[in-house]
Amino acid sequence: MIKLENISKTYGSTRALDSINLTILPHKTTVLIGPSGCGKSTIMRLIVGLIKPDLGNVYVKDEMLTPINFFTIRRRMGYVIQDGGLFPHLTARENVFLIAKYLGWNNDRIRMRIAELCELTKFPIEALDRYPVQISGGQRQRVSLMRALMLDPDIILLDEPLGALDPLIRFELQNDLKGIFHTLSKTVVMVTHDIGEAGFFGDSIVLIRDGHIIQRGTLVDFVRTPTDPFVTSFINAQRSPLESIGE
Amino acid sequence: MTCRLISYCRGKACYALTCSLSMVLFGTGLILPLLFIANTTVALSATEVKVGSKAFTESVILGEIITQLAQSEGAKVKYLRQLGGTRVLWDALLTGEVDIYPEYTGTITQEIFAVKNIRDEETLKKILAEKNILMSRPLGFNNTYAIGMKEDVAEGLGITKISDLRKYPKLKFGFTNEFMNRGDGWPSLRRAYNLPQKNVRGLDHDLAYRGLESRSIDVIDLYSTDAEIRYYKLRVLDDDLHHFPEYNAVLLYRSYLRERAPDALKTILKLEGRIPEKTMIDMNAEVKLGGVPESVVASEFLKKNLSITTEPKEETFLTRLVHNTLQHLFLVAISLAAAILISIPLGILSHRKEKIGHGILGIVGIIQTIPSLALLVFMIPLLGIGSAPAIVALFLYSLLPIVRNTYSGLQDIPVGIRESAEALGLPPGARMRLVELPMASRSILAGIKTSAVINVGTATLGALIGAGGYGQPILTGIRLDNIPLILEGAIPAAVLALLVQGLFDLLEHVVVAKGLRLKGD
Numbered sequence: 084m085i086k087l088e089n090i091s092k093t094y095g096s097t098r099a100l101d102s103i104n105l106t107i108l109p110h111k112t113t114v115l116i117g118p119s120g121c122g123k124s125t126i127m128r129l130i131v132g133l134i135k136p137d138l139g140n141v142y143v144k145d146e147m148l149t150p151i152n153f154f155t156i157r158r159r160m161g162y163v164i165q166d167g168g169l170f171p172h173l174t175a176r177e178n179v180f181l182i183a184k185y186l187g188w189n190n191d192r193i194r195m196r197i198a199e200l201c202e203l204t205k206f207p208i209e210a211l212d213r214y215p216v217q218i219s220g221g222q223r224q225r226v227s228l229m230r231a232l233m234l235d236p237d238i239i240l241l242d243e244p245l246g247a248l249d250p251l252i253r254f255e256l257q258n259d260l261k262g263i264f265h266t267l268s269k270t271v272v273m274v275t276h277d278i279g280e281a282g283f284f285g286d287s288i289v290l291i292r293d294g295h296i297i298q299r300g301t302l303v304d305f306v307r308t309p310t311d312p313f314v315t316s317f318i319n320a321q322r323s324p325l326e327s328i329g330e
Numbered sequence: 331m332t333c334r335l336i337s338y339c340r341g342k343a344c345y346a347l348t349c350s351l352s353m354v355l356f357g358t359g360l361i362l363p364l365l366f367i368a369n370t371t372v373a374l375s376a377t378e379v380k381v382g383s384k385a386f387t388e389s390v391i392l393g394e395i396i397t398q399l400a401q402s403e404g405a406k407v408k409y410l411r412q413l414g415g416t417r418v419l420w421d422a423l424l425t426g427e428v429d430i431y432p433e434y435t436g437t438i439t440q441e442i443f444a445v446k447n448i449r450d451e452e453t454l455k456k457i458l459a460e461k462n463i464l465m466s467r468p469l470g471f472n473n474t475y476a477i478g479m480k481e482d483v484a485e486g487l488g489i490t491k492i493s494d495l496r497k498y499p500k501l502k503f504g505f506t507n508e509f510m511n512r513g514d515g516w517p518s519l520r521r522a523y524n525l526p527q528k529n530v531r532g533l534d535h536d537l538a539y540r541g542l543e544s545r546s547i548d549v550i551d552l553y554s555t556d557a558e559i560r561y562y563k564l565r566v567l568d569d570d571l572h573h574f575p576e577y578n579a580v581l582l583y584r585s586y587l588r589e590r591a592p593d594a595l596k597t598i599l600k601l602e603g604r605i606p607e608k609t610m611i612d613m614n615a616e617v618k619l620g621g622v623p624e625s626v627v628a629s630e631f632l633k634k635n636l637s638i639t640t641e642p643k644e645e646t647f648l649t650r651l652v653h654n655t656l657q658h659l660f661l662v663a664i665s666l667a668a669a670i671l672i673s674i675p676l677g678i679l680s681h682r683k684e685k686i687g688h689g690i691l692g693i694v695g696i697i698q699t700i701p702s703l704a705l706l707v708f709m710i711p712l713l714g715i716g717s718a719p720a721i722v723a724l725f726l727y728s729l730l731p732i733v734r735n736t737y738s739g740l741q742d743i744p745v746g747i748r749e750s751a752e753a754l755g756l757p758p759g760a761r762m763r764l765v766e767l768p769m770a771s772r773s774i775l776a777g778i779k780t781s782a783v784i785n786v787g788t789a790t791l792g793a794l795i796g797a798g799g800y801g802q803p804i805l806t807g808i809r810l811d812n813i814p815l816i817l818e819g820a821i822p823a824a825v826l827a828l829l830v831q832g833l834f835d836l837l838e839h840v841v842v843a844k845g846l847r848l849k850g851d
Contacts, residue, residue, distance in 0.1 A: 157753055157755035158754075162753035168749065172769055181764060182754045214848055216845065227750075
C-alpha cells in the first residue's frame with residue numbers, strides 16, 4: 084500500500100531519517116512510535132508530500148510520489164494532526180466540506196456525506212455550524228477526522244491525534260477511533276509516543292530511534308523478543324504505576 | 331510563466347530586486363492612465379489661461395490681479411494659487427502647466443539662470459525666448475531683498491547700514507530658507523560685507539517676524555515691499571555696498587498666449603509700469619494685516635488704477651470646504667486604491683519567494699524613508715504639477731504598510747494549518763484564496779487602515795504642488811498668520827482620518843471571517 088524505499092532526510096546538520104525502508108500493509112493499522120525527534124513525524128510528512136526526501140522514494144499504491152501527482156494522491160489520503168489543524172475562519176461544517184466543494188460536489192451529496200460522517204464520528208449535527216474556537220478539543224479532533232474522511236480516502240494518517248487531550252476525553256476518543264478504523268477497514272498510519280496507545284491501536288508497531296527503525300512487530304513481540312536493549316527500556320519507561328500495584 | 335521565471339532567478343539578489351522594482355514601476359504605470367483621464371476631464375473645459383503664483387502674499391495678489399484681468403476679457407482662467415517656490419513655478423511654466431506668473435528680475439538672473447551670469451536685459455530676453463517664454467516690462471516696483479532690525483534695537487546699537495553689522499558679532503540672524511541658500515543670499519552677503527556672525531538659522535519668513543518681535547532673533551531678511559516693515563516698526567538697513575540686485579516685478583508667460591488669448595494678454599500687460607512700490611506695500615498690508623481677501627484687494631486695485639470692474643469671486647466657507655474635501659478625497663481614493671491593488675500581490679509574492687521578498691520589502695521600505703516633501707518635488711519633473719504627482723507620491727507612500735502586513739499576515743499562519751490545507755490536496759492558488767488570505771485578512775486590513783490614515787495626513791502637502799485639498803487653507807493660513815484658516819484645513823483632515831479609521835473598523839466585520847473575531851470560551 085505505502086512503501087518507503089531507502090529514505091534519507093536531513094534538516095541542516097541533523098539526520099532525521101537514515102536509509103529507512105518501510106512497508107505499510109493495507110487495511111491494517113500501523114503505529115509509528117519512538118522518543119521525540121526520532122523521525123516518526125518526518126515519515127508522515129514524507130508520505131503526504133509536505134517534504135521531499137533527500138534520497139529514496141515514496142510509493143503510494145505502487146505510484147511513486149512526485150510533485151505532479153501530489154494533489155491527486157493527497158486526495159486519497161486523510162491527514163489529521165495533533166491540534167486538529169482546523170481552519171479557524173470556517174465553521175466545522177465548512178472545514179469538512181472545503182475540499183469536496185472545491186472539487187465541485189453538489190450540495191445534496193455534501194449534505195449526505197456530512198450526515199454519514201457525523202454518525203460515524205459521533206459528532207452532534209447541531210454543532211456543525213460552530214467555529215473551531217467554540218467547540219472542545221475532543222470535538223475538534225472529530226471534525227478534523229471528518230474532514231480527513233470527507234473524500235472517503237483509502238489511507239488515513241494521524242499524527243499524534245490524541246496528544247493534546249485530557250485523559251478522559253482521550254479514552255473516549257481512543258475507543259471511538261478504534262471502532263471507526265474497524266468499521267472502515269482503512270489503511271491507517273498513526274504516530275504516537277505512548278506505548279499503551281500503540282498497543283491499543285496497532286496491528287503492527289514500528290519503533291524508531293534517531294532515524295533508524297529499531298524493531299517492528301506487535302506489542303507482545305516487543306515485550307517477549309526485544310531486538311535491542313532500547314526496546315525494553317522504552318517499554319519500561321512508560322510502565323504505568325497502576326500495573327505495579329496489580330502485580 | 332511568471333512563477334517559473336521567478337523560481338529560475340532564485341538565489342540571485344539582483345534579479346529579485348529587478349523583479350520587485352518592476353512591480354512597483356508597473357503599479358505606478360497602472361495609475362498613470364487614471365490620472366490621464368482625470369487630467370483630460372479638466373482639459374475638456376478648455377482653459378485658455380493658466381495663471382500661477384508662489385506661496386507668498388504678494389505673488390498671490392498679483393496672480394489674482396492677472397486672473398481677474400483675463401476674466402474681464404471673457405477668457406477662461408484657471409488660477410493655481412500659492413504653488414511652492416520658484417523652482418515649482420518655473421518648471422510648471424516650462425512644461426506649459428502654467429502659462430503666466432509673476433516673477434522678479436533678480437530671481438531670474440540669480441536663481442533660475444544663476445550659472446549663466448546674465449548682465450543685461452537683452453541677453454535675458456534672448457535666453458527666455460529660446461524656451462518660448464516672454465517677459466513683460468517691469469510692473470513698477472522693486473521688491474529687493476533687504477536686511478532689517480527692530481527700530482529700537484538698531485537705534486540703540488547705532489546701526490543704519492549693513493556694514494555696521496560687522497561690529498556686533500553676537501547678533502542672532504534668522505533668514506528664510508531660500509535666502510540661506512540662493513546665489514545672492516546669505517553666503518554671498520557674508521562674503522561681500524565680511525560679516526562675522528555665527529548664530530544664523532533658517533526659518534519661515536512669516537515666523538521670522540514673530541521671532542524678531544519676541545527678541546529670539548535680531549536680524550532678518552526682508553522683502554522691501556513687505557507690509558510688516560511698518561507694522562513691526564523695522565529699520566531697513568542701507569545696502570551700502572550695493573550687494574542685492576534689482577528685483578523688479580515682471581510677468582513671465584508662454585509665447586503662445588499671444589495667439590491663444592491675445593485680448594486677455596493685451597489687457598494683462600496693461601499692468602506694465604502701473605504698480606508703484608507704495609501701492610504694492612498697501613495691497614500687501616491690506617491682505618496680511620487687514621485680513622481682506624486677495625481677490626477683493628485685486629478687484630479694488632483694478633477699479634482704482636485701470637478702471638476695470640471685476641467681480642471678486644471669494645468662495646464661502648461651505649463651498650470652500652466642499653471643494654477642498656472633494657479634492658482631498660480624490661487624491662486619497664485613487665492613490666490608496668492603486669496601492670491596495672499593487673501591494674497585496676507584492677505581499678503575497680514576498681511571502682512565497684523569500685529572496686524576492688527581501689528585495690520588495692527593502693524597496694518599499696526605502697521609499698518610505700524619502701521625506702514626503704522631497705518625494706513630491708521629485709515628481710514635478712516627471713509629472714508636472716497638480717494632482718498627478720501628488721497621487722503618485724501618495725501611492726508610493728501607501729505601499730509599505732500594506733505590503734508588510736500582507737506579508738506578515740501570511741507568514742504568521744500556523745504551520746499546522748498551512749500543512750493541513752496542503753494535505754487536503756488543495757493547489758497553491760486555492761489554498762491562498764480559501765485559507766491563507768482569509769486568515770491574513772485582519773492583518774491586511776490593518777495595513778490598509780494605516781496606509782489610509784497616513785495618506786489622509788500626507789495629502790495635505792499636495793497643496794504645495796497645486797493638488798489642492800485640505801492643505802490649501804493650511805498653507806494660506808500659515809502665510810497670513812490666520813489660525814482659523816489653518817484650522818479650516820487641519821480639523822477636516824483630522825476628522826477625515828478618524829472617519830477613515832471608523833470605516834475600516836466597520837469593514838473589519840465584513841471582511842474578517844467571524845471565526846477569527848470570536849474568542850474561545
